[in-house]
Amino acid sequence: LVLVIGFSLASARMDARINEMLEHDGTQLHLVSGFLGTEVLEALKHLRSLSTEAITLAALDSPEPAQLRLLEFSFLTLAQRNPLYQQVRWIDETGKERARITRDKGELHVGAQEDLQDKSDRYYFSDSNVLLPGELFISRLDLNEEHGQIEMPPRPVLRIATPVAGSDRKRRGIIAINIDMKYLFDFARNMEQADAVAEYLLVNQEGVLLNEDFLKVLAEDENAQDAGGIGPVIDEEAPGVDFAALQPELWEKALAEDTGSLEAADGLWTWRKLSPVDTLKQLTRVFPEHLVAFDQMIHDNFSLTLLAHRPVGTMEDVRSENRLLMSLGIIFTLSVYGLTLFFYLSGTARARRLEQDAASAKERASDMARMKELEERFHRLVEASTIGQLVVDSDGRIVISNHAAEKMLGYQKWELQGASVDALLPESLREKHVGLREGYMQAPEARRMGEGRNLSAVRKDGTMVPVEVGLSPYSDEGQPMVLANIIDLSHRKG
Template identity: 25%
Template sequence: MELYCKNSNKILYKNILKYFTILSMITLFICYEVYLIGFKYTKDIMINNQKIHSQIVKNTINNEFENVIGDLKYLYEKEELQNYINYGDESELEDLTNQLYTFSNSKKIYNQIRLLDADGNEIIKVLYGDNLPQIIPKENLQNKKERYYFKETMKLTKGELYISPLDLNLENGELELPYKPTIRFGTPLYDDERNKRGVLMINYFGKYLIDKIDVRYNKNIYKFLTPELMLLNNDGYWLMGNNTSTNWTFMIDGKEHISFKSSYPDAWNSIVENKYGVHKDENGIFTFDTVYPTSGYTKLNNRCNFPNEYTSIVYNSDYSWNLVSYIDDYSIAQIKQYVLNSLIGWSALIIIFIFILSIVLAYIDFNNKLFKNQLKRDAHTDTLTGLYNRRAGLDILKKHIEDLDETNKHLTIAYIDINNLKMVNDINGHKEGDFLICEICNIIKECIRSTDTFCRLGGDEFLIILNNCSEIQTKKIITKIKVKLSQYTRKSKKNYVFSISVGICQYDNRVFHTLDHFLEEADKRMYLDKKNYKKVL
């Protein structure tokens, strides 16, 4: 008994050490297993989301091709074009040119719309650039008989379409600067006697499609990595990627050796052999899929046949791109670090470990379930204020302008800039600046009508769209807002003074021919108001 008492502390310490060691080993083992499971689970969710994104992008591409082919059909059916083809009636060319000009201005996605004769001479050429179409004078028209797309289209029979590869536009044999990614859609023109008379060709802005793909591909779903989306052609060259210097190298002298195929040969072989799937190697993880933009158009064209037995069979049925979502080895290490950080401290108590794990997995699952809604919401909403963002706001303004001719109502905008916001940020920090922005937005929302649209253009600039509201009525609303803001300034007792400068402008289609012109005028008036404000100070 005495010996036991004498060694009790020692035995106690040994037991503590024994149980601590056993429990620590069990806890470490569990944490290690959870670490492996968590890493695999997170990686699998990431790969699954990439596959979902890939399908979204594929649908975007296919829908865009379908729309362009529909536009080509629409132009082909123009009565003026048919009269010119069948009767050589050049008096129709002026009306046809004007219609192509209007069509180009309304679509804004076609770099060129051209009518070429059987010898490759351009008869009509409408360019679109700087937000305006332009009819090219006859003396500046070119001969395109040596260009590959003209030759390929002229080989086709009646009812066939030619779709060129996505490449860069050439003018007079030189790459057009800045680069203009282009897809050419063409069809041969036959008269009623089945004589080939020329080619109808439309050049689609490839950048418009690339931008659409980029919008559909949300790179911010995961906080710990940023997947890179790549679009490759059949030869393994980049058409789209984060490193712009490696895009389009197949068309740039001296850079033909730079390609995805040469940079990632194992991944490229896997893409060629399997068409879709996941490839993993020392460079990272490649989730890939093959896009066939022209697939399924036989059904489309059976629904809407061109006149005169125009069957609209798509030429080059093997037309395809490769869509690759890439996670490099550094990002994979970030995933591992993310999971590991989530496990730090869990070994102390199993309960805490389980609790933290539940939070991490629930957070990942929550993000996985909401990511589709985030894609839609992020495209239309400003994250700080909850207002419409610039893109959504300008789309609404454009729609109101289009509806004006039918309703004969007034449309007025108020271009708003917050005065002294930079000073608030510099002195009190951006947190206070963000708080001030939200407070001002809340006050403005209280003062405007329920039918008005309030959006954030960016930074300290905002726009109120007041439909069916004259400039005089708008000034009363703005006065009410300024009074409310002044009252808030006095009550808040802040160590700074703030206000807003406002430019009010009522739409008049005789004055404003473009949306940008309308906004610029409101912006000018806002700066005039700001200038007067500074004079008062």
């Protein structure tokens, strides 16, 4: 009986530790998924607007040097406002670049005529050039190529494109934007630095590992090599590594399930599939007028799998700890069995209960510390977003404001925190908004604010800015909260 109890306790504790690691890694992976769709949504709006601007149409009809300079200036202005845009281009119907803006090491450059390239053999051109004007194309995430060669150091990009036509309705090629996806890799590195045990990898839908730095870390791990893992077969000259061939069992499960976990010979794996198109479908329920219906959106079945890996050494540490605990549990159980009467008479049982209470308090404190860490990471994600975001509590008080919202509304950092969200509305609407806000909190749901009406926000200096606001309710430690996504319409193109 004592052995059964000991094994049961050790097994239960080990399951709890593994579940704790899986839950932690799953939460980390979930934080990334919302960002991807938000960034692509904003870029698609810019692309649709850019393709219908008067400057663009004039260049399509008359691609003379003067018109092309104006088009390049329009591209340059767009790229200056959006630091993730690595390239903005007009590629004509033959596949020849006619105007291009490129960001290199943070600096924007206008492509000289002799540097413009033929992209007729690139899949994103051929796939998007056959679409109808107004339809949108989203590429897969892969490594950027220049002059037929993969750019070094490797640059992961996502391309969006739409076909364009002149006033005579003849095709004039495509307008394309390259979105630099380096921020996803930076986020993965930051997560690894925050958790020295876990490693995070990004794999595209073709099974190609895109962040080689993590693969090289695994290659140096002797345990992974001894277990027949991915370490011994790394080609450091290749810009992308076939992760699917290196981890066939894991990749097969990851293809079949959007989220999951697997304990393999080289450690514990957790994964989550990121699909910006799926996220866009959710976002367009809040802002439906900004995109055509999704049966008109053409994309390349883009998906990206983010994996968290805990080496086999971590699992061995958990097992060793539990073997020790099992031995101690058996000894403890025997001691309790033999000395129960003594403990009862001497009052030690009461002391034991106090110890248990103290242990429970310590565990609760540890849980609170983990929750605080997750909350801080959530704050960093909100702060990094290019869309203005406010978190508002049930009393209408602003709990969190990111830099984009503060800049849009003219406030310094932290000035909005603790302020009433009603103060951001025109004075004539504030009293009415109190009742509307309280009614919304009775039955909160994800939707647009002020459906069918033109909304304006009041800046700190009293001026007005036209906005669109999406509301997304959630619960934080049992308290109702609302995440407000605010889009500035004052710089809307077209």
